[in-house]
Amino acid sequence: MSEPSAAGGRRQDGTRPRGRRADGSAVEDILAAARAEFAERGYGGTSVRGVARRAHVDPGLVRYYFGGGKPELFAMALARREIDPAGVVATLVADGLDGLGARLLDVVVGTWDAPGGRERFRMVIAATASGQDHLVRDFLASEVFGRVRAALPAPDADLRVGLVASHLVGVLVTRYVLELEPVASAPREELVALVGPTLQRYLTGELPGA
Amino acid sequence: MSEPSAAGGRRQDGTRPRGRRADGSAVEDILAAARAEFAERGYGGTSVRGVARRAHVDPGLVRYYFGGGKPELFAMALARREIDPAGVVATLVADGLDGLGARLLDVVVGTWDAPGGRERFRMVIAATASGQDHLVRDFLASEVFGRVRAALPAPDADLRVGLVASHLVGVLVTRYVLELEPVASAPREELVALVGPTLQRYLTGELPGA
DNA sequence: AGCAGTATTCCTCACATGAGGAATAACGCG
DNA sequence: CGCGTTATTCCTCATGTGAGGAATACTGCT
Structure with a gap:
């Protein structure tokens, strides 16, 4: 048979085959397409249909898997379950304030340098700048920077x-x-060497005018 | 007569009055509405009709004044003719490298602290993050930071x-x-006092690992 | 008061969107 | 091979969008 199997390509009569994919790749394709669309068009410029088009599925399938619509799609496209940022920061902080600036920068840049990280970062910034998402910002404030702040002595920890x-x-x-x-393309270690001391000065050094 | 004059409110029969406004405020209303919409919804989430609604005008009027559509609306909403950033930076640089860090920060924060500045900044960042506008970024790179870079001695000016x-x-x-x-709410002078020295160190001080 | 210019609206069209629901065919198991 | 489950598509609807063009009424000048 020369007809395509499972979802995707079109038949002679223009219709597309139905039924599940053997490799179960639909969800991953949708999420990857969502990341690309959100990064390229911003939150407001991304549509469920656009994501479906890019993932070569029907919009109904996106709705099937992500019944909450675009908000849920955005949240899931962003989510990464292999990393627990709060846990990582807690470990960094537990190792003491000495050199914390450099360690923080190392981990943060390393994290966003990972595949897909650039897209995710742009998604977050764009959505936050246009007031459409505060979740990641609030998470950072309380779970990440909040842990660093808790390790600093008063009175100027904030x-x-x-x-x-x-x-x-x-x-x-x-x-x-x-x-x-x-x-943009500096090696991570170079950034850490250049900026780490500044962060350390902000953490534990003397602040001007204090 | 209890009927509204010129553009805006509705008559009993649901139609709105036509004809120009006596105070010629339409363009400014449209631009202010555009700024708000772009800042709140991002570039992709903003529509010409949405801007018109917010400005209480007909979408055709937006098209009349901004025939280039959304791109032109965006550019004009961003544009400020009272300030020449490149010229300002050139003056700052001409005053010498000593204290340039603090002077830069003072001017930059002062500029964006001005009314409407927050909205404009969010517009720029969101649009840049979602790949929809590179003009302001490129302008900053060449005309603003490019002038600072030209005043620094090689080899590590970049x-x-x-x-x-x-x-x-x-x-x-x-x-x-x-x-x-x-x-977010720190007085400008406080920010300048805290961050100015760091910027100065980056401009003229010793770089770690250099 | 009359009138010209044009700012402003209304109308229309093609196309896109989110969302609901029914139909269908592919997968995998027995 | 037959069959159950459900992933996947197709269909429909209401609403929104950009864009073109004609009509109209307001302003300001004479």
Whole structure:
């Protein structure tokens, strides 16, 4: 038979075959397509149908797997279950304040440097900037930077962690969103060597005007 | 007569009055509405009709004034003619490298702290993150940071200006997009005092591992 | 008051969207 | 091979979008 099997290609009469795929790849294809669409078009410019088109499935299938629609699709496209950021940061902090700046930057850049990380970061920033998603921001504030802040001595812990967050986020935005050279393609170790001491100064050093 | 005059409110029969407004406010209303819509919905989520609704005008009027459609609307909503950023930076650089870090941060934060600045910044970041606008990024790279870079001695001028840009952008994103306290509401002078020295170190100080 | 210019609206069209629901055919097991 | 389950498609509907074009009424000048 020259007809395509399972979902996807069209028959002579224009219809597409139904039935499940043997390799069960539909969900992964949808999620990958969603990541690409959200990264390229932003939250508002991404449609369920656009994602379906890109994944070569019917929009009804997207609805079947992600009944919550675009919000659920966004959340699932972002989710990564292999990494527990809060747990990682807790471990970094538990190793003490010395060198924490460099370790933080190392882990953060390493995380977003991973495959798909750039897309995810752009998704988050774009959605947050256009007020459509606050979940990741709030998670970062409470579970990530909140743990760093808890390890710092008063009275200026909030200010210190705010400065660290500012610089960290700036490196990420410059690297993944603005793609300004040489920051965009600098080796991670180089960034850590250059920026780590600054973060450490913000964490434990003397603040000007304090 | 109890009927509304010129554009806007509805008559008893549901139609709206036509004809120009006496105060010529239509364009400004459209632009203000565009800024709000782009900031709240992102580029892809903003429609010409949505802007028109918000501005209380007919979508045809938006098309009349901004015949290039959404792209032109975006560009004009962003444009500010009272400020020449490149010229401002050129003046700052002309005053010498000493204290340039603090002066840069002071001007940059002061600029975006101005009314409407937060919205504009979020518009730019969201659009850039979702790959829909590169103009402002490219302008910043060549006309703003490019002028700073030209004033620095080789051989690591690119790296230095990249670090400065990273930290500057991070402060803006943390202040206007993530809205993390206490950076979000810190007085400008406080930010300048805290971060200025770091920027200066990146501009003229010793870089670690150099 | 009359009138010209044009800002502003209304109408129309083709196409896209999210969402609900029924039909169907593919997979995998016995 | 037969069959049950369900992944996957197709169909339909209401609503929204950008864009073109004609009509109209308001402003401001004479």
